[in-house]
Amino acid sequence: MSFITRGFTGRSRERDDRLPPGQTLVHDFPVLSAGPTPEVDTADWEFTIRTEHGGRRWSWDEFMQLEIEDVTTDIHCVTHWSKLGTNWRGVSLDTLFAEVETEYDYVMAHSYGGYTTNVPLEELLGGRAWVAFEFDGEPLDPEHGGPARLLVPHLYFWKSAKWVRGLELMPTDDPGFWEQNGYHLHGDPWKEERYW
Amino acid sequence: MQHFDGNLLAGPLAEVFAFDPTTARARCNGCGAVAELATALVYRSGAGSVARCRGCGAVLLSLVEGDGRRFVNFTGTGAIEITTAGRDDA
Incomplete structure:
Protein backbone atom coordinates (compact mmCIF):
# COMPACT_ATOMS: atom_id res chain seq x y z
CA MET A 1 0.00 0.00 0.00
CA SER A 2 2.85 2.31 -0.84
CA PHE A 3 0.50 4.79 -2.48
CA ILE A 4 -0.80 5.81 0.95
CA THR A 5 1.38 8.58 2.25
CA ARG A 6 2.06 9.29 5.90
CA GLY A 7 -0.37 12.19 5.76
CA PHE A 8 -3.29 9.83 5.42
CA THR A 9 -2.58 7.85 8.59
CA GLY A 10 -4.14 10.46 10.82
CA ARG A 11 -1.27 10.26 13.32
CA SER A 12 -0.22 13.54 14.81
CA ARG A 13 3.34 12.32 15.43
CA GLU A 14 5.54 10.16 13.31
CA ARG A 15 5.91 6.68 14.78
CA ASP A 16 9.46 5.51 15.49
CA ASP A 17 10.07 2.71 13.01
CA ARG A 18 12.22 0.91 15.59
CA LEU A 19 9.03 0.18 17.56
CA PRO A 20 7.31 -3.10 16.64
CA PRO A 21 3.52 -3.00 16.26
CA GLY A 22 1.58 -2.51 19.46
CA GLN A 23 4.58 -1.28 21.44
CA THR A 24 5.04 1.97 23.39
CA LEU A 25 8.37 3.59 24.19
CA VAL A 26 9.37 3.77 27.85
CA HIS A 27 12.40 5.32 29.51
CA ASP A 28 12.28 3.48 32.83
CA PHE A 29 12.90 -0.26 33.13
CA PRO A 30 9.76 -2.06 34.36
CA VAL A 31 10.30 -5.22 36.41
CA LEU A 32 8.30 -8.33 35.57
CA SER A 33 8.70 -11.52 37.52
CA ALA A 34 6.89 -14.77 38.13
CA GLY A 35 8.32 -15.27 41.60
CA PRO A 36 10.72 -14.08 44.27
CA THR A 37 14.08 -12.65 43.25
CA PRO A 38 16.81 -15.27 43.79
CA GLU A 39 19.95 -14.03 45.52
CA VAL A 40 22.84 -15.69 43.73
CA ASP A 41 26.41 -14.94 44.77
CA THR A 42 28.90 -15.00 41.93
CA ALA A 43 31.04 -17.31 44.07
CA ASP A 44 28.26 -19.89 43.83
CA TRP A 45 27.09 -19.03 40.30
CA GLU A 46 27.74 -21.44 37.50
CA PHE A 47 26.54 -21.74 33.95
CA THR A 48 26.02 -25.03 32.16
CA ILE A 49 25.13 -26.18 28.68
CA ARG A 50 23.73 -29.71 28.70
CA THR A 51 23.56 -31.75 25.52
CA GLU A 52 22.91 -35.35 24.50
CA HIS A 53 26.68 -35.86 24.75
CA GLY A 54 27.18 -34.39 28.21
CA GLY A 55 27.89 -30.72 28.34
CA ARG A 56 30.03 -27.88 29.52
CA ARG A 57 30.20 -25.91 32.75
CA TRP A 58 31.69 -22.51 33.59
CA SER A 59 32.26 -20.88 36.97
CA TRP A 60 31.91 -17.10 37.25
CA ASP A 61 35.69 -16.65 37.08
CA GLU A 62 35.94 -18.91 34.04
CA PHE A 63 33.08 -17.03 32.43
CA MET A 64 34.87 -13.71 32.90
CA GLN A 65 37.85 -15.09 30.99
CA LEU A 66 35.73 -15.51 27.86
CA GLU A 67 35.48 -12.86 25.14
CA ILE A 68 33.19 -10.14 26.46
CA GLU A 69 31.14 -8.02 24.07
CA ASP A 70 29.45 -4.63 24.36
CA VAL A 71 25.90 -4.80 23.03
CA THR A 72 23.58 -1.90 22.21
CA THR A 73 20.10 -3.09 21.35
CA ASP A 74 16.38 -2.38 21.52
CA ILE A 75 14.28 -4.55 23.83
CA HIS A 76 10.57 -5.30 23.58
CA CYS A 77 8.38 -6.62 26.39
CA VAL A 78 5.18 -8.50 25.56
CA THR A 79 3.37 -6.15 27.97
CA HIS A 80 3.66 -3.48 25.25
CA TRP A 81 6.72 -1.51 26.36
CA SER A 82 9.95 -1.13 24.44
CA LYS A 83 13.27 0.46 25.35
CA LEU A 84 15.55 1.64 22.58
CA GLY A 85 19.34 1.63 22.53
CA THR A 86 19.93 -0.24 25.80
CA ASN A 87 23.55 -1.00 26.70
CA TRP A 88 24.72 -4.40 27.91
CA ARG A 89 27.92 -6.37 28.35
CA GLY A 90 28.05 -10.11 28.12
CA VAL A 91 29.31 -13.22 26.43
CA SER A 92 27.91 -14.15 23.04
CA LEU A 93 26.26 -17.55 22.85
CA ASP A 94 28.36 -18.09 19.72
CA THR A 95 31.38 -18.09 22.04
CA LEU A 96 29.75 -20.58 24.42
CA PHE A 97 28.48 -22.91 21.71
CA ALA A 98 31.90 -22.95 20.00
CA GLU A 99 32.82 -25.41 22.77
CA VAL A 100 29.67 -27.52 22.47
CA GLU A 101 28.50 -30.14 19.99
CA THR A 102 24.88 -31.13 19.56
CA GLU A 103 22.51 -32.50 16.97
CA TYR A 104 19.50 -31.01 18.75
CA ASP A 105 17.76 -27.91 17.38
CA TYR A 106 16.03 -26.48 20.45
CA VAL A 107 17.06 -25.01 23.78
CA MET A 108 15.39 -24.72 27.16
CA ALA A 109 16.89 -21.95 29.27
CA HIS A 110 16.83 -22.67 33.00
CA SER A 111 17.06 -20.06 35.71
CA TYR A 112 17.84 -19.94 39.39
CA GLY A 113 14.38 -19.93 40.96
CA GLY A 114 13.00 -22.44 38.49
CA TYR A 115 11.94 -20.25 35.56
CA THR A 116 12.26 -21.75 32.08
CA THR A 117 11.86 -20.50 28.52
CA ASN A 118 12.35 -22.21 25.16
CA VAL A 119 14.22 -20.82 22.12
CA PRO A 120 15.29 -22.49 18.86
CA LEU A 121 19.08 -22.95 18.88
CA GLU A 122 19.62 -21.12 15.60
CA GLU A 123 18.01 -18.01 17.11
CA LEU A 124 20.61 -18.01 19.86
CA LEU A 125 23.48 -18.02 17.34
CA GLY A 126 24.73 -15.61 14.70
CA GLY A 127 25.41 -12.68 17.04
CA ARG A 128 21.81 -12.50 18.25
CA ALA A 129 22.03 -13.69 21.87
CA TRP A 130 24.24 -13.21 24.93
CA VAL A 131 24.55 -14.05 28.59
CA ALA A 132 24.64 -10.49 29.93
CA PHE A 133 25.97 -9.43 33.33
CA GLU A 134 26.16 -5.62 32.99
CA PHE A 135 23.49 -3.06 32.17
CA ASP A 136 24.36 0.59 31.54
CA GLY A 137 27.90 0.06 32.79
CA GLU A 138 26.86 -1.44 36.13
CA PRO A 139 26.62 -5.03 37.36
CA LEU A 140 23.18 -6.33 36.50
CA ASP A 141 20.80 -5.65 39.39
CA PRO A 142 19.18 -8.80 40.87
CA GLU A 143 15.68 -7.52 40.10
CA HIS A 144 16.70 -7.29 36.43
CA GLY A 145 18.21 -10.77 36.47
CA GLY A 146 21.67 -10.38 38.00
CA PRO A 147 24.18 -11.74 38.31
CA ALA A 148 23.49 -12.79 34.73
CA ARG A 149 20.56 -13.07 32.36
CA LEU A 150 19.97 -14.31 28.89
CA LEU A 151 19.70 -11.51 26.32
CA VAL A 152 17.77 -12.43 23.16
CA PRO A 153 16.59 -8.98 22.10
CA HIS A 154 15.02 -9.94 18.77
CA LEU A 155 12.34 -11.90 20.68
CA TYR A 156 9.93 -10.64 23.34
CA PHE A 157 11.82 -10.06 26.55
CA TRP A 158 10.33 -12.96 28.53
CA LYS A 159 12.67 -15.08 26.40
CA SER A 160 15.64 -13.20 27.92
CA ALA A 161 15.54 -15.34 31.05
CA LYS A 162 16.62 -13.56 34.24
CA TRP A 163 19.00 -15.34 36.66
CA VAL A 164 19.95 -17.78 33.92
CA ARG A 165 21.95 -20.78 35.10
CA GLY A 166 22.06 -22.99 32.05
CA LEU A 167 20.85 -24.15 28.69
CA GLU A 168 19.49 -27.61 27.99
CA LEU A 169 19.48 -28.83 24.39
CA MET A 170 16.26 -30.54 23.27
CA PRO A 171 15.21 -32.50 20.17
CA THR A 172 11.77 -30.82 20.17
CA ASP A 173 10.54 -27.30 20.89
CA ASP A 174 9.03 -27.95 24.31
CA PRO A 175 7.32 -24.96 25.98
CA GLY A 176 8.87 -23.10 28.91
CA PHE A 177 7.06 -21.47 31.82
CA TRP A 178 5.10 -18.66 30.17
CA GLU A 179 4.80 -20.65 26.96
CA GLN A 180 2.85 -23.32 28.88
CA ASN A 181 0.65 -20.66 30.38
CA GLY A 182 -0.66 -18.79 27.35
CA TYR A 183 2.29 -17.06 25.74
CA HIS A 184 3.54 -17.80 22.23
CA LEU A 185 6.02 -20.62 21.65
CA HIS A 186 8.25 -18.31 19.55
CA GLY A 187 7.59 -14.67 20.50
CA ASP A 188 8.67 -12.48 17.56
CA PRO A 189 7.68 -8.88 18.41
CA TRP A 190 7.59 -7.84 14.74
CA LYS A 191 4.94 -10.50 14.11
CA GLU A 192 3.19 -9.76 17.44
CA GLU A 193 3.55 -13.37 18.52
CA ARG A 194 2.24 -12.63 22.03
CA TYR A 195 -0.13 -15.50 22.82
CA TRP A 196 -1.04 -18.94 21.45
CA MET B 1 -16.02 -49.81 30.51
CA GLN B 2 -18.29 -47.48 28.59
CA HIS B 3 -17.03 -43.95 28.19
CA PHE B 4 -18.71 -40.68 27.26
CA ASP B 5 -17.51 -37.47 25.67
CA GLY B 6 -16.68 -34.29 27.59
CA ASN B 7 -20.18 -32.90 27.25
CA LEU B 8 -21.17 -35.13 30.12
CA LEU B 9 -19.14 -32.87 32.39
CA ALA B 10 -20.88 -29.67 31.34
CA GLY B 11 -23.32 -29.61 34.24
CA PRO B 12 -21.11 -30.63 37.16
CA LEU B 13 -18.09 -28.64 35.97
CA ALA B 14 -20.15 -25.51 35.43
CA GLU B 15 -21.05 -25.76 39.12
CA VAL B 16 -17.48 -26.50 40.11
CA PHE B 17 -16.01 -23.56 38.21
CA ALA B 18 -18.41 -21.18 39.88
CA PHE B 19 -16.54 -21.68 43.15
CA ASP B 20 -15.14 -18.92 45.29
CA PRO B 21 -11.38 -19.30 44.74
CA THR B 22 -10.45 -17.55 47.96
CA THR B 23 -12.10 -20.14 50.18
CA ALA B 24 -11.43 -23.22 48.06
CA ARG B 25 -8.64 -25.39 49.36
CA ALA B 26 -6.09 -26.89 47.02
CA ARG B 27 -3.30 -29.43 47.31
CA CYS B 28 0.18 -28.27 46.36
CA ASN B 29 1.84 -30.77 44.02
CA GLY B 30 5.21 -29.56 45.28
CA CYS B 31 4.95 -30.32 48.99
CA GLY B 32 1.50 -31.82 49.46
CA ALA B 33 0.24 -29.06 51.71
CA VAL B 34 -3.49 -28.40 51.56
CA ALA B 35 -4.38 -24.77 52.03
CA SER B 45 2.94 -8.22 36.84
CA GLY B 46 1.78 -7.09 33.45
CA ALA B 47 2.68 -10.53 32.12
CA GLY B 48 0.27 -12.33 34.43
CA SER B 49 -0.29 -13.56 37.95
CA VAL B 50 1.51 -16.53 39.47
CA ALA B 51 0.27 -18.04 42.72
CA ARG B 52 2.85 -19.94 44.73
CA CYS B 53 2.49 -22.23 47.73
CA ARG B 54 3.17 -20.35 50.93
CA GLY B 55 4.91 -23.42 52.31
CA CYS B 56 7.34 -24.46 49.57
CA GLY B 57 7.16 -21.71 46.93
CA ALA B 58 6.14 -24.01 44.11
CA VAL B 59 3.84 -22.61 41.45
CA LEU B 60 0.21 -23.51 42.14
CA LEU B 61 -1.42 -21.74 39.24
CA SER B 62 -0.94 -19.01 36.69
CA THR B 83 -17.46 -26.58 49.74
CA THR B 84 -20.99 -27.20 48.58
CA ALA B 85 -22.72 -25.77 51.61
CA GLY B 86 -26.32 -26.85 52.01
CA ARG B 87 -25.99 -29.41 49.27
CA ASP B 88 -25.40 -32.84 50.64
CA ASP B 89 -25.68 -35.11 47.65
CA ALA B 90 -24.39 -38.13 49.51
Missing part, protein backbone atom coordinates in the same frame (compact mmCIF):
# COMPACT_ATOMS: atom_id res chain seq x y z
CA GLU B 36 -6.92 -22.16 51.04
CA LEU B 37 -5.97 -20.47 47.78
CA ALA B 38 -6.27 -17.14 49.57
CA THR B 39 -3.14 -18.03 51.53
CA ALA B 40 -1.01 -18.42 48.37
CA LEU B 41 1.73 -15.91 47.56
CA VAL B 42 0.76 -14.12 44.36
CA TYR B 43 3.34 -12.48 42.10
CA ARG B 44 1.54 -10.15 39.78
CA LEU B 63 -3.37 -16.56 35.17
CA VAL B 64 -2.57 -14.71 31.95
CA GLU B 65 -4.91 -12.10 30.53
CA GLY B 66 -4.50 -10.49 27.15
CA ASP B 67 -5.77 -10.23 23.63
CA GLY B 68 -9.32 -10.55 24.95
CA ARG B 69 -8.54 -13.97 26.41
CA ARG B 70 -7.70 -15.53 29.75
CA PHE B 71 -5.38 -18.49 30.24
CA VAL B 72 -5.55 -20.34 33.54
CA ASN B 73 -3.14 -23.16 34.34
CA PHE B 74 -3.55 -25.09 37.58
CA THR B 75 -0.16 -26.53 36.81
CA GLY B 76 1.01 -27.23 40.35
CA THR B 77 -2.35 -27.84 41.92
CA GLY B 78 -3.71 -31.24 42.76
CA ALA B 79 -7.30 -31.67 43.85
CA ILE B 80 -9.27 -28.56 44.67
CA GLU B 81 -11.77 -28.82 47.51
CA ILE B 82 -14.92 -26.79 47.00
Whole structure:
Protein backbone atom coordinates (compact mmCIF):
# COMPACT_ATOMS: atom_id res chain seq x y z
CA MET A 1 0.00 0.00 0.00
CA SER A 2 2.85 2.31 -0.84
CA PHE A 3 0.50 4.79 -2.48
CA ILE A 4 -0.80 5.81 0.95
CA THR A 5 1.38 8.58 2.25
CA ARG A 6 2.06 9.29 5.90
CA GLY A 7 -0.37 12.19 5.76
CA PHE A 8 -3.29 9.83 5.42
CA THR A 9 -2.58 7.85 8.59
CA GLY A 10 -4.14 10.46 10.82
CA ARG A 11 -1.27 10.26 13.32
CA SER A 12 -0.22 13.54 14.81
CA ARG A 13 3.34 12.32 15.43
CA GLU A 14 5.54 10.16 13.31
CA ARG A 15 5.91 6.68 14.78
CA ASP A 16 9.46 5.51 15.49
CA ASP A 17 10.07 2.71 13.01
CA ARG A 18 12.22 0.91 15.59
CA LEU A 19 9.03 0.18 17.56
CA PRO A 20 7.31 -3.10 16.64
CA PRO A 21 3.52 -3.00 16.26
CA GLY A 22 1.58 -2.51 19.46
CA GLN A 23 4.58 -1.28 21.44
CA THR A 24 5.04 1.97 23.39
CA LEU A 25 8.37 3.59 24.19
CA VAL A 26 9.37 3.77 27.85
CA HIS A 27 12.40 5.32 29.51
CA ASP A 28 12.28 3.48 32.83
CA PHE A 29 12.90 -0.26 33.13
CA PRO A 30 9.76 -2.06 34.36
CA VAL A 31 10.30 -5.22 36.41
CA LEU A 32 8.30 -8.33 35.57
CA SER A 33 8.70 -11.52 37.52
CA ALA A 34 6.89 -14.77 38.13
CA GLY A 35 8.32 -15.27 41.60
CA PRO A 36 10.72 -14.08 44.27
CA THR A 37 14.08 -12.65 43.25
CA PRO A 38 16.81 -15.27 43.79
CA GLU A 39 19.95 -14.03 45.52
CA VAL A 40 22.84 -15.69 43.73
CA ASP A 41 26.41 -14.94 44.77
CA THR A 42 28.90 -15.00 41.93
CA ALA A 43 31.04 -17.31 44.07
CA ASP A 44 28.26 -19.89 43.83
CA TRP A 45 27.09 -19.03 40.30
CA GLU A 46 27.74 -21.44 37.50
CA PHE A 47 26.54 -21.74 33.95
CA THR A 48 26.02 -25.03 32.16
CA ILE A 49 25.13 -26.18 28.68
CA ARG A 50 23.73 -29.71 28.70
CA THR A 51 23.56 -31.75 25.52
CA GLU A 52 22.91 -35.35 24.50
CA HIS A 53 26.68 -35.86 24.75
CA GLY A 54 27.18 -34.39 28.21
CA GLY A 55 27.89 -30.72 28.34
CA ARG A 56 30.03 -27.88 29.52
CA ARG A 57 30.20 -25.91 32.75
CA TRP A 58 31.69 -22.51 33.59
CA SER A 59 32.26 -20.88 36.97
CA TRP A 60 31.91 -17.10 37.25
CA ASP A 61 35.69 -16.65 37.08
CA GLU A 62 35.94 -18.91 34.04
CA PHE A 63 33.08 -17.03 32.43
CA MET A 64 34.87 -13.71 32.90
CA GLN A 65 37.85 -15.09 30.99
CA LEU A 66 35.73 -15.51 27.86
CA GLU A 67 35.48 -12.86 25.14
CA ILE A 68 33.19 -10.14 26.46
CA GLU A 69 31.14 -8.02 24.07
CA ASP A 70 29.45 -4.63 24.36
CA VAL A 71 25.90 -4.80 23.03
CA THR A 72 23.58 -1.90 22.21
CA THR A 73 20.10 -3.09 21.35
CA ASP A 74 16.38 -2.38 21.52
CA ILE A 75 14.28 -4.55 23.83
CA HIS A 76 10.57 -5.30 23.58
CA CYS A 77 8.38 -6.62 26.39
CA VAL A 78 5.18 -8.50 25.56
CA THR A 79 3.37 -6.15 27.97
CA HIS A 80 3.66 -3.48 25.25
CA TRP A 81 6.72 -1.51 26.36
CA SER A 82 9.95 -1.13 24.44
CA LYS A 83 13.27 0.46 25.35
CA LEU A 84 15.55 1.64 22.58
CA GLY A 85 19.34 1.63 22.53
CA THR A 86 19.93 -0.24 25.80
CA ASN A 87 23.55 -1.00 26.70
CA TRP A 88 24.72 -4.40 27.91
CA ARG A 89 27.92 -6.37 28.35
CA GLY A 90 28.05 -10.11 28.12
CA VAL A 91 29.31 -13.22 26.43
CA SER A 92 27.91 -14.15 23.04
CA LEU A 93 26.26 -17.55 22.85
CA ASP A 94 28.36 -18.09 19.72
CA THR A 95 31.38 -18.09 22.04
CA LEU A 96 29.75 -20.58 24.42
CA PHE A 97 28.48 -22.91 21.71
CA ALA A 98 31.90 -22.95 20.00
CA GLU A 99 32.82 -25.41 22.77
CA VAL A 100 29.67 -27.52 22.47
CA GLU A 101 28.50 -30.14 19.99
CA THR A 102 24.88 -31.13 19.56
CA GLU A 103 22.51 -32.50 16.97
CA TYR A 104 19.50 -31.01 18.75
CA ASP A 105 17.76 -27.91 17.38
CA TYR A 106 16.03 -26.48 20.45
CA VAL A 107 17.06 -25.01 23.78
CA MET A 108 15.39 -24.72 27.16
CA ALA A 109 16.89 -21.95 29.27
CA HIS A 110 16.83 -22.67 33.00
CA SER A 111 17.06 -20.06 35.71
CA TYR A 112 17.84 -19.94 39.39
CA GLY A 113 14.38 -19.93 40.96
CA GLY A 114 13.00 -22.44 38.49
CA TYR A 115 11.94 -20.25 35.56
CA THR A 116 12.26 -21.75 32.08
CA THR A 117 11.86 -20.50 28.52
CA ASN A 118 12.35 -22.21 25.16
CA VAL A 119 14.22 -20.82 22.12
CA PRO A 120 15.29 -22.49 18.86
CA LEU A 121 19.08 -22.95 18.88
CA GLU A 122 19.62 -21.12 15.60
CA GLU A 123 18.01 -18.01 17.11
CA LEU A 124 20.61 -18.01 19.86
CA LEU A 125 23.48 -18.02 17.34
CA GLY A 126 24.73 -15.61 14.70
CA GLY A 127 25.41 -12.68 17.04
CA ARG A 128 21.81 -12.50 18.25
CA ALA A 129 22.03 -13.69 21.87
CA TRP A 130 24.24 -13.21 24.93
CA VAL A 131 24.55 -14.05 28.59
CA ALA A 132 24.64 -10.49 29.93
CA PHE A 133 25.97 -9.43 33.33
CA GLU A 134 26.16 -5.62 32.99
CA PHE A 135 23.49 -3.06 32.17
CA ASP A 136 24.36 0.59 31.54
CA GLY A 137 27.90 0.06 32.79
CA GLU A 138 26.86 -1.44 36.13
CA PRO A 139 26.62 -5.03 37.36
CA LEU A 140 23.18 -6.33 36.50
CA ASP A 141 20.80 -5.65 39.39
CA PRO A 142 19.18 -8.80 40.87
CA GLU A 143 15.68 -7.52 40.10
CA HIS A 144 16.70 -7.29 36.43
CA GLY A 145 18.21 -10.77 36.47
CA GLY A 146 21.67 -10.38 38.00
CA PRO A 147 24.18 -11.74 38.31
CA ALA A 148 23.49 -12.79 34.73
CA ARG A 149 20.56 -13.07 32.36
CA LEU A 150 19.97 -14.31 28.89
CA LEU A 151 19.70 -11.51 26.32
CA VAL A 152 17.77 -12.43 23.16
CA PRO A 153 16.59 -8.98 22.10
CA HIS A 154 15.02 -9.94 18.77
CA LEU A 155 12.34 -11.90 20.68
CA TYR A 156 9.93 -10.64 23.34
CA PHE A 157 11.82 -10.06 26.55
CA TRP A 158 10.33 -12.96 28.53
CA LYS A 159 12.67 -15.08 26.40
CA SER A 160 15.64 -13.20 27.92
CA ALA A 161 15.54 -15.34 31.05
CA LYS A 162 16.62 -13.56 34.24
CA TRP A 163 19.00 -15.34 36.66
CA VAL A 164 19.95 -17.78 33.92
CA ARG A 165 21.95 -20.78 35.10
CA GLY A 166 22.06 -22.99 32.05
CA LEU A 167 20.85 -24.15 28.69
CA GLU A 168 19.49 -27.61 27.99
CA LEU A 169 19.48 -28.83 24.39
CA MET A 170 16.26 -30.54 23.27
CA PRO A 171 15.21 -32.50 20.17
CA THR A 172 11.77 -30.82 20.17
CA ASP A 173 10.54 -27.30 20.89
CA ASP A 174 9.03 -27.95 24.31
CA PRO A 175 7.32 -24.96 25.98
CA GLY A 176 8.87 -23.10 28.91
CA PHE A 177 7.06 -21.47 31.82
CA TRP A 178 5.10 -18.66 30.17
CA GLU A 179 4.80 -20.65 26.96
CA GLN A 180 2.85 -23.32 28.88
CA ASN A 181 0.65 -20.66 30.38
CA GLY A 182 -0.66 -18.79 27.35
CA TYR A 183 2.29 -17.06 25.74
CA HIS A 184 3.54 -17.80 22.23
CA LEU A 185 6.02 -20.62 21.65
CA HIS A 186 8.25 -18.31 19.55
CA GLY A 187 7.59 -14.67 20.50
CA ASP A 188 8.67 -12.48 17.56
CA PRO A 189 7.68 -8.88 18.41
CA TRP A 190 7.59 -7.84 14.74
CA LYS A 191 4.94 -10.50 14.11
CA GLU A 192 3.19 -9.76 17.44
CA GLU A 193 3.55 -13.37 18.52
CA ARG A 194 2.24 -12.63 22.03
CA TYR A 195 -0.13 -15.50 22.82
CA TRP A 196 -1.04 -18.94 21.45
CA MET B 1 -16.02 -49.81 30.51
CA GLN B 2 -18.29 -47.48 28.59
CA HIS B 3 -17.03 -43.95 28.19
CA PHE B 4 -18.71 -40.68 27.26
CA ASP B 5 -17.51 -37.47 25.67
CA GLY B 6 -16.68 -34.29 27.59
CA ASN B 7 -20.18 -32.90 27.25
CA LEU B 8 -21.17 -35.13 30.12
CA LEU B 9 -19.14 -32.87 32.39
CA ALA B 10 -20.88 -29.67 31.34
CA GLY B 11 -23.32 -29.61 34.24
CA PRO B 12 -21.11 -30.63 37.16
CA LEU B 13 -18.09 -28.64 35.97
CA ALA B 14 -20.15 -25.51 35.43
CA GLU B 15 -21.05 -25.76 39.12
CA VAL B 16 -17.48 -26.50 40.11
CA PHE B 17 -16.01 -23.56 38.21
CA ALA B 18 -18.41 -21.18 39.88
CA PHE B 19 -16.54 -21.68 43.15
CA ASP B 20 -15.14 -18.92 45.29
CA PRO B 21 -11.38 -19.30 44.74
CA THR B 22 -10.45 -17.55 47.96
CA THR B 23 -12.10 -20.14 50.18
CA ALA B 24 -11.43 -23.22 48.06
CA ARG B 25 -8.64 -25.39 49.36
CA ALA B 26 -6.09 -26.89 47.02
CA ARG B 27 -3.30 -29.43 47.31
CA CYS B 28 0.18 -28.27 46.36
CA ASN B 29 1.84 -30.77 44.02
CA GLY B 30 5.21 -29.56 45.28
CA CYS B 31 4.95 -30.32 48.99
CA GLY B 32 1.50 -31.82 49.46
CA ALA B 33 0.24 -29.06 51.71
CA VAL B 34 -3.49 -28.40 51.56
CA ALA B 35 -4.38 -24.77 52.03
CA GLU B 36 -6.92 -22.16 51.04
CA LEU B 37 -5.97 -20.47 47.78
CA ALA B 38 -6.27 -17.14 49.57
CA THR B 39 -3.14 -18.03 51.53
CA ALA B 40 -1.01 -18.42 48.37
CA LEU B 41 1.73 -15.91 47.56
CA VAL B 42 0.76 -14.12 44.36
CA TYR B 43 3.34 -12.48 42.10
CA ARG B 44 1.54 -10.15 39.78
CA SER B 45 2.94 -8.22 36.84
CA GLY B 46 1.78 -7.09 33.45
CA ALA B 47 2.68 -10.53 32.12
CA GLY B 48 0.27 -12.33 34.43
CA SER B 49 -0.29 -13.56 37.95
CA VAL B 50 1.51 -16.53 39.47
CA ALA B 51 0.27 -18.04 42.72
CA ARG B 52 2.85 -19.94 44.73
CA CYS B 53 2.49 -22.23 47.73
CA ARG B 54 3.17 -20.35 50.93
CA GLY B 55 4.91 -23.42 52.31
CA CYS B 56 7.34 -24.46 49.57
CA GLY B 57 7.16 -21.71 46.93
CA ALA B 58 6.14 -24.01 44.11
CA VAL B 59 3.84 -22.61 41.45
CA LEU B 60 0.21 -23.51 42.14
CA LEU B 61 -1.42 -21.74 39.24
CA SER B 62 -0.94 -19.01 36.69
CA LEU B 63 -3.37 -16.56 35.17
CA VAL B 64 -2.57 -14.71 31.95
CA GLU B 65 -4.91 -12.10 30.53
CA GLY B 66 -4.50 -10.49 27.15
CA ASP B 67 -5.77 -10.23 23.63
CA GLY B 68 -9.32 -10.55 24.95
CA ARG B 69 -8.54 -13.97 26.41
CA ARG B 70 -7.70 -15.53 29.75
CA PHE B 71 -5.38 -18.49 30.24
CA VAL B 72 -5.55 -20.34 33.54
CA ASN B 73 -3.14 -23.16 34.34
CA PHE B 74 -3.55 -25.09 37.58
CA THR B 75 -0.16 -26.53 36.81
CA GLY B 76 1.01 -27.23 40.35
CA THR B 77 -2.35 -27.84 41.92
CA GLY B 78 -3.71 -31.24 42.76
CA ALA B 79 -7.30 -31.67 43.85
CA ILE B 80 -9.27 -28.56 44.67
CA GLU B 81 -11.77 -28.82 47.51
CA ILE B 82 -14.92 -26.79 47.00
CA THR B 83 -17.46 -26.58 49.74
CA THR B 84 -20.99 -27.20 48.58
CA ALA B 85 -22.72 -25.77 51.61
CA GLY B 86 -26.32 -26.85 52.01
CA ARG B 87 -25.99 -29.41 49.27
CA ASP B 88 -25.40 -32.84 50.64
CA ASP B 89 -25.68 -35.11 47.65
CA ALA B 90 -24.39 -38.13 49.51
